[in-house]
Amino acid sequence: MTLKDKTTVTFYNGLTTIGGPMIEVAYNKSHVLFDLGEVYRPELKLPDESYQTLIKNQLIGDVPNFYDPKITGKPIDTERWEHSAAYISHLHLDHSKVLNLLAPEIPLYAGPITAHLLPALNENGDFLLPAAGHEKNYTRPIIAAEYKKPIKVGDITLEIYPSDHDAYGATGLLVKTPDKQIAYTGDIRLHGYHPDLVRAFMQAAKGSDMLIIEGTGVSWPEEKHDENSEEFTGPKNEVELTEEIVRLQNANPDRQITFNTYPTNVERLLRIVSDSPRKVVLHAKRAHLIKDSLNEDYPYYYLPEDKKYSDLNPELEVSYDELLADNHKYLWQAVSDYDKLQVGGLYIHSNAEPLGDFDPTYKPFVEQFAKNKIEFIALRCSGHADEKELKEIIGGIQPAILVPVHTLHPELEENPFGERILPKRGQTATL
Numbered sequence: 001m002t003l004k005d006k007t008t009v010t011f012y013n014g015l016t017t018i019g020g021p022m023i024e025v026a027y028n029k030s031h032v033l034f035d036l037g038e039v040y041r042p043e044l045k046l047p048d049e050s051y052q053t054l055i056k057n058q059l060i061g062d063v064p065n066f067y068d069p070k071i072t073g074k075p076i077d078t079e080r081w082e083h084s085a086a087y088i089s090h091l092h093l094d095h096s097k098v099l100n101l102l103a104p105e106i107p108l109y110a111g112p113i114t115a116h117l118l119p120a121l122n123e124n125g126d127f128l129l130p131a132a133g134h135e136k137n138y139t140r141p142i143i144a145a146e147y148k149k150p151i152k153v154g155d156i157t158l159e160i161y162p163s164d165h166d167a168y169g170a171t172g173l174l175v176k177t178p179d180k181q182i183a184y185t186g187d188i189r190l191h192g193y194h195p196d197l198v199r200a201f202m203q204a205a206k207g208s209d210m211l212i213i214e215g216t217g218v219s220w221p222e223e224k225h226d227e228n229s230e231e232f233t234g235p236k237n238e239v240e241l242t243e244e245i246v247r248l249q250n251a252n253p254d255r256q257i258t259f260n261t262y263p264t265n266v267e268r269l270l271r272i273v274s275d276s277p278r279k280v281v282l283h284a285k286r287a288h289l290i291k292d293s294l295n296e297d298y299p300y301y302y303l304p305e306d307k308k309y310s311d312l313n314p315e316l317e318v319s320y321d322e323l324l325a326d327n328h329k330y331l332w333q334a335v336s337d338y339d340k341l342q343v344g345g346l347y348i349h350s351n352a353e354p355l356g357d358f359d360p361t362y363k364p365f366v367e368q369f370a371k372n373k374i375e376f377i378a379l380r381c382s383g384h385a386d387e388k389e390l391k392e393i394i395g396g397i398q399p400a401i402l403v404p405v406h407t408l409h410p411e412l413e414e415n416p417f418g419e420r421i422l423p424k425r426g427q428t429a430t431l
Contacts, residue, residue: 011426013060014405030084051072083155096114109142172198183205190385260347278329348379
């Protein structure tokens with residue numbers, strides 16, 4: 001380390017898209033990378049998800065000296081970089097899907113919940129991209145970091161903080177070099193289950209030299225009305241969402257009610273289970289995920305073609321035929337065979353896949369319910385801070401430099417406390 005060493009931040013991806021941020025912080029011969037996700041663009045109809053295809057279509061960043069040489073064909077310059085590490089903020093694929101492409105010798109850190117859940121989610125090899133030289137369902141080692149405990153990467157120190165998002169176990173990151181502090185929010189909100197965790201991160205990050213903040217909440221100015229864009233319609237927080245699901249059950253005592261949620265939104269699912277007046281029954285795959293990751297048992301059912309899971313308690317199985325015939329006892333997770341649901345029934349789509357209008361499969365998915373005379377209710381609660389919350393987070397941290405990422409309109413984020421930069425893809429900022 002010499003006096004001429006400078007902290008640099010390079011922005012490789014996820015700047016004007018919702019998802020896929022890939023950012024490198026470097027100092028002297030040390031560097032770290034975060035996150036390791038893929039931008040979701042189903043409309044591209046790509047022929048494959050090879051490294052070359054993803055780079056060509058800018059769905060991942062063209063990051064040197066981090067990817068596995070077996071995939072890139074390019075060796076890592078270990079003379080230039082003596083110390084390397086990577087970090088993922090949470091489970092969502094736009095932040096984690098590419099983690100198996102990381103060079104195996106580079107340590108990968110995540111919060112303890114994320115590190116524990118990801119291998120379970122990838123058990124069938126259909127969640128993450130495959131690693132070179134391994135079976136499809138391989139998940140590379142992930143180090144479960146202790147919250148707030150410094151992690152040394154040469155001249156750089158990482159500190160991982162618990163946060164709040166609609167992915168269970170989401171975290172934020174502080175990166176400290178000998179002369180600067182950089183805060184990275186990951187995906188963040190103040191209307192979730194744990195606003196106290198977010199405010200604690202804000203306090204720890206206060207006065208950072210740079211704040212890299214997600215800006216999903218300002219992505220749709222054309223949809224903005226008196227309150228917010230479509231992303232923020234419906235329940236204003238997770239508690240209200242659960243209360244609405246309970247209300248719908250109480251208001252429809254003699255009606256078949258089914259639902260679905262996103263698999264990584266574990267906490268929402270558990271709140272629905274605990275608060276529901278009906279007995280909640282999960283699809284066996286989801287019940288297995290909960291058992292594998294949290295060692296908790298919940299009622300479940302199998303579709304006729306499903307494989308059986310040895311870790312599920314047979315005493316908790318409910319027959320699929322019983323669920324199809326029921327109109328008052330169960331609230332159950334429907335994942336297919338929607339044409340077999342009862343005419344006049346109610347289906348609650350709570351941020352489940354397909355996620356929204358941007359996905360070409362969403363419209364036909366919704367239309368099939370109307371065709372079968374089933375009421376479709378999209379009951380969402382955003383995992384992202386809205387415009388007001390983003391201002392509060394920025395105001396709590398008061399960064400010298402603000403860098404909005406993970407948004408269609410980064411120019412709509414402002415920094416009353418200093419400078420704001422809107423980097424181009426591949427651009428390096430020197431602090």
